[in-house]
Amino acid sequence: MNDTTNGLYNLLLWLWSTWSNLLRLGSQNGTGLFSNWGGGGGVRRGSNGGNGVQPKVKDITERFLEAARELKTGELVQDPNFTLLEAVGALEIMDPKMDSGLMEQDAFENYDVLAPRLPEEIIGILDQLLSHEVAWHTGSALSQTLFTSLYLDRLLSPAPSSLAEAGFGKLMHGQQIRTFEEGLLHKILRSYCIGLVKCVHHVNLQIQLENLRTMKDAQHSSHCIYEEEDIVLQTYNVALLERIPSSEALSLLTETIEWLKHIKTEIEPQIYEALFARLKFRRNFLAALATPLDNYADDKVPTAAWTDAQDALQVIKETHKLGKEVPEACTIVVQRKLASTVPPRPMVEYAFEEAVATLERMLKRNLEALKVLEYRGGADLYNYFIHFMAQNPQPLPYTRSLLRGLAFNKGQFLGKVPVKDVVLSDINELIFPREIVFDPKHKEVEMPAHPSFKINQVTEWYLLRASSLYCQLFTDQAMNRSRFRRNLCHSIIEWDNFQVEAEECDANLADLTNETPLSKDQSYSYVLSSWVYLYKLRLLEWVVFLGFELEIYQPYEYSGMFWLAQFYARARLSHLVRISEFSKVRTPPSGLSREEAQDWQKRKLLNIALLNYHMLDARAIEALSSASMSLYSVLTHLRLIPLPYANSYASDELRYELRMKPFQQVVSPQIEPFPRAPEECFRPGTFRDEFACEEDFTEWVEQKLEEAKVAVSYCRLDYNELCKMEGMVGMGLAGDEIKANYKLLLRSCVGMSLAVMALQMAMKKGEVAKCEVRIDAEKYHPFFPVPVVSTKK
Amino acid sequence: MTTTLQSSLQTSAQPEPYRPRKDYRKTHPFLTPLLLKTIRITTRDNRIFVGSFKCTDRDCNIILGPTHEYRVEGGQSATGKKVDLSSLGRSRFLGLVCVPGGEVVKIELEEEGEHTE
Secondary structure (H helix, E strand, O other), rough: OOHHHHHHHHHHHHHHHHHHHHHHHHHOOOOOOOOOOOOOOOOOOOOOOOOOOOOOEOOOOHHHHHHHHHHOOOOOOEEEOOOOOHHHHHHOOOOOOOOOOHHHHHHHHHHOOOOOOOOHHHHHHHHHHHHHHEEEEEEEOOHOHHHHEEEHHHOOOOOOOOOOOOOOOOOOOOOOOOOOHHHHHHHHHHHHHHHHHHHHHHHHHHHHHHHHHHHHHHOOOOOOOOOOOOOOOOOOOOOOOOOOHHHHHHHHHHHHHHHHHHHHHHHHHHHHHHHHHHHHHHHHHHHHHOOOHHHOOOOOOHHHHHHHHHHHHHHHHHHHOOOOHHHHHHHHHHHHHOOHHHHOOOOOOOOOHHHHHHHHHHHHHHHHHEEEEEEEEHHHHHHEEEEEEEEOOOOHHHHHHOOOOOOOOOEEEOOEEEEHHHHHHHHHHOOOOOOOOOOOOHHOOOOOHHHHHHHHHHHHHHHHHHHHHHHHHHHHHHOHHHHHOOOOOHHHHHHHHHHHHHHHHHHHHHHOOOOOOOOOOEOOOHHHHHHHHHHHHHHHHHHHHHHHHHHOOHHHHHHHHHHHHHHHHHHHHHHHHHHHHHHHOOOOOOOOHHHHHHHHHHHHHHHHHHHHHHHHHHHHHHHHHHHHHHHHHHHHOOOOOOOOOOOOOHHHHHHHHHHHHHHHHOOOOOOOOOHHHHHHHHHHOOHHHHHOHHHHHHHHHHHHHHHHHHHHHHHHHHHHHHOOOOOOOOOOOOOOHHHHHHHHHHHHHHHHHHHHHHHHHHHOOOHHEEEEEEEEEOOOHHHHOEEEEOOOO | OOHHHHHHHHHHHOOOOOOOOOEEEEEEEEEEEOOOOOEEEEOOOOOOEEEEEEEOOOOOOEEEEEEEEEEEOOOOOOOOOOHHHHHHHHEEEEEEEEEEEEHEEEEEEEEEEEEOO
C-alpha cells in the first residue's frame, strides 16, 4: 500500500530472515552455521555462465573408484573436522523416503497449465487453493499445501519482478483477451493467484515482524524468546512476488472484476456469481491484510474490507457445489524443486467445509481484534487479551499476531500510549495510592537532596521495571496456550524478584513521604509491591488452571491442584482485603478545588467498587476450588478415579516435587514441603489406609461432601451475582466474554453440586461401589472439569 | 581438542572411558588431498550434485557438504560430454547429502582457476 512503509518492512524482513536462517540452519542440517551461505536456489558461485568464469573440471571417476577400492571395509577417508554424528543428518540420495528429487516428474510435465478449462473447473481449482491456504494458516508447510499447485508453480518459478511478467505464459504480453475461456485462465485465475500469493506474503511478513518486535521487547528481560511455532513461515526460497506492490495486485483484481461484470451476459448467472464472489473475497482479503498496522492508528482501519470478505465467503460456501475438482492440478512432485533439506512430505488434505469454517472464524476474530483500538485503559485491554486468547479453538497465528501488533506498536499501546502511563493508570485504579507517591510535580525538582527528587527516582525506576514485565504478559498471551503456561512459569519468578525490590522501594517511599501507618498494626501501605503481588497471585492461579485446560494433570492429581488453586485464591482475597483497608481510609489531599474534590471522591468510589468486584471474583474462585478439591479427594479415596501406577520410580513425594516445581521457587506465598502438604490431596494411594476403621473413613467422606456442598452453594451465589453485574470497571471491551465466562463457571459450579449430591445419595444407600465416574471437560469451564457420577446397571 | 579431552579422560581414575576406534580413518594418497575440494557427482538418474567432498568409503558412498543439485533434463545425457552447469538453469540447495556408491556414474573435480577451451 504505502511504499515507504513497504521499504521499511522489507528491510526488517531481511534482517529477520538472516537471523532466523542462522538459527534454523544449525539444527536442520548438521553442517553448521555457514553451510547455507550458498543461498537457496539460484546459480551457484563460479558456475555463472553470465560472467564467463567457468571452473576447470576434471573427470576423476576411474581414479576415484580405484582408490576407494583400496580401502578396507569399515575404513573411511574423512575430513577430520567432519564427524560421523553429522553424517547422520545427511540426506540420502536415491532413498525415496528422503530424496525429494527422486519423485516422478510425469505428473509435473504432463499437466498443461495453459490448457483451456471449464468455468466449473476453474471454480474447483480456486476452492482447492482456498483449502490449501487455510491449511497453511493452521500450521502445514507451504510445500505441502499451496506450493503443490502447478498454477502457482508456473506463476512463481521464474520469480517475476513485475506484474506483467507474472503469468502462466504466452498470451500475457500485449495480446488481448477476447473470449471468456481465455479470460478464465489469464484473467480470473491469474489475478486470483497473484492476490493469493500476496496474501500469503503479507501474513508471513506480519508474523515475522511480530517475532522481531517480541525479540526486541524482550532484550532487557531474561526471558527466552520463541518464534511463533504454529505456522510454518519457510518459503523454500520462492519469492512471494515481493517486488510487486500490493496496490498493483489489488487493481489487477479490481480490473478483472470489472471485466467479469462487462461480460456478465455471456455467462451463466450461477457461474458468474461464484466467480465474482471468489474474486471479491480475494480482493478484500488482500486489501485487509495489506494495510500496514501503522495505518490503523490513523483511522484507516480496514473494517469494510473484512466484512466484505465475510460476505463474499458466504457466497463461496454456497456456490462450492458448482465447482468441479481438478485433482491433477496439485502434486507433491513440486517438492523436488524446492530448496529444502527435509524429506518429501505428503500433501495436506484439508476439507473445503472445514476450511471455510476456519476462515469464517478467522475473519470474525480479525474483526473482533480491531476492538482493541477502542482502548479504554490498561486493565480493560488486559481483560480483553485474556478472553480473546482463551477462545477455543485458539485464534490462528495471524490473528494473534494482529492483535498483539495492534495493541503494541512502536513499544507503546496502540502506538500512542506509553506503557508506563498504562501501568500507572492501572496502579491508580487498583491500588489508589496517595497522590504524593506519583505526583508529577516531583519531576520538576532538580536538587538531589530534596525528597521529591528521591521519590521521583524511586518511582521512575519502579515504573520502568513494571512496564517491561507488564509488556511481557501481553507477549506471553499471544503465544499458544502451552507455550503461554511455560512462559508464565518463568515470568512468575521475575515478578517474585520484582516484588522484593518493590518492597524496598516502598520502605524508602514510606520514609520519604512521611507516611502515617494504619493505627491498628502499625503497617504501611506498600503500594508498589501491593500491585506486583496482586499480579503475581493472578499469574500463579493461571498457571494452576491452565494445567487443567491443557490436560496436564492426571485425575488423581486434581484434588491437589485444586488445593493449590484455592490456596492462591485465598491469598489473593486477603491481599485485596488489605489493599481495600488502606484505600477506604484515604482522605482527599488538602487544597483541592470543588470539582477536583468531587473527581477525587469519584475515583475513590470506583477504586472501592473495583476492589469489591475483584474480591467477589477471588472469593468465588476460592470457594469453587475448595469444593472441587474436596469432591475430587473423596472420589480419589473412594477409588472412583484411577490411582497412579505403583512402580518403584514414582512416589507421592516425587510427584509432588515435580508438580510444585514452578511454585516452590516463589518466595511468597510459600508452598509447604511435601511432609506438611495436606495429606488428603497429595497422597492418593496411602491416605485411606491411615483410617483406623471403615466407619471413620465413611465419616470423613460425609464430612468432605458436606464441605463441598456448602462451598458450592456459596460460590453459586457469588457467580449469580457476578453474572448480573453491569458496567463494571474493566468490563468494557470484553464485557460479553467476561459474562460468558462467568456463565461457564456457573455451569461448572452446578455440575460439581450435582456430583456432590449424587455421591451423597450413593453414600446413603451404600451403593458407592456401583458408582462410575467420567470426567467431563468439554461442556464445562476448562479450568473446572466436572466429574459426572452415574450408577452402573 | 579431541586429544586434550581424551588425555584428560585418561588421567581421571576408574572406569576405563569409552574411546572410539580411531583407526577407521585412513589417509590415502589420492583421496585425502581431495577432501574439502568441490566435486561434481553425476548419478544414474541424470542429476548432478556439486558440493565439497567430506567423506568416502570402500563402496564409494560419498558424503558432500553444502550441496547443490542440478538436473539434466530432456533426454540429454549427463554421462557424455562435459556439461555446462550454467546451461541447466536453477539449482536447488540441499545441504549435506550422502550419495550411495551404486548410484554414482561420474565423479569430477572442480579445479581452481578458469576454464580454458
